[in-house]
Amino acid sequence: MGAPGAGKGTQARLLAERKGIPHVSTGDILREAQEHGTPLGRQARDFMERGQLVPDDVVVGIVEDRLRNGDCVHGCILDGFPRTVTQARALERLGNPPTSVVALVVPEEELVRRLTGRRVCRACGTMFHVTSNPPRVAGVCDRCRGELYQRDDDLESTIRRRLEVYAEQTAPVLKHYRDAGLLHEVPGTGDREEVYQRVAATLR
Numbered sequence: 001m002g003a004p005g006a007g008k009g010t011q012a013r014l015l016a017e018r019k020g021i022p023h024v025s026t027g028d029i030l031r032e033a034q035e036h037g038t039p040l041g042r043q044a045r046d047f048m049e050r051g052q053l054v055p056d057d058v059v060v061g062i063v064e065d066r067l068r069n070g071d072c073v074h075g076c077i078l079d080g081f082p083r084t085v086t087q088a089r090a091l092e093r094l095g096n097p098p099t100s101v102v103a104l105v106v107p108e109e110e111l112v113r114r115l116t117g118r119r120v121c122r123a124c125g126t127m128f129h130v131t132s133n134p135p136r137v138a139g140v141c142d143r144c145r146g147e148l149y150q151r152d153d154d155l156e157s158t159i160r161r162r163l164e165v166y167a168e169q170t171a172p173v174l175k176h177y178r179d180a181g182l183l184h185e186v187p188g189t190g191d192r193e194e195v196y197q198r199v200a201a202t203l204r
């Protein structure tokens with residue numbers, strides 16, 4: 001867990017890669033649905049463009065389908081879900097309560113700096129930053145040579161809205177997991193390897 005720009009996607013990808021379990025990102029699934037123009041993608045587009053959350057029943061349905069997939073039998077890294085207390089309760093009802101919840105903590109001005117400069121590979125999802133982590137060739141992914149793009153919701157006005165939504169709707173989920181004794185709050189500042197070591201240590 002963590003606010004937009006806290007590094008959830010970067011850390012979840014690293015963890016999944018190094019621990020050999022699937023990375024399940026509701027944001028990635030929704031963006032992919034939009035690229036393919038599916039009914040789910042069309043349903044989600046307006047909410048995402050405005051920086052709002054997609055309705056709970058839609059996202060819970062996505063996660064339910066994804067967890068039924070055989071590759072999640074030994075667990076997975078959930079990224080960007082649950083984002084509301086209703087979603088957290090639904091996850092418990094599905095019989096998949098999380099065993100550990102990591103929240104990355106980053107000051108707001110750093111979140112805005114990261115998001116306004118973020119560029120993402122359209123093909124493999126690797127993330128870059130125009131000044132603090134630029135690709136070797138502008139606009140091209142170092143890893144797979146895919147095209148880098150700026151997410152529609154990474155525009156400054158939408159970023160502010162996403163941060164408000166996080167404080168209003170997602171912060172209560174932190175309390176839910178804190179009360180359950182599952183929450184590990186980890187500083188999300190520093191380079192990605194440093195943050196990874198902190199995250200991995202809490203999960204060990």
Ligand code: AMP
Nearest residue numbers: 026027047048052053054059080081083
């Ligand atoms: P992310 O890639 O996690 O930053 O998500 C991007 C956008 O997708 C969010 O701003 C929401 O509009 C939508 N989204 C992703 N995950 C969820 C979720 N669990 N619940 C509701 N909306 C979500």
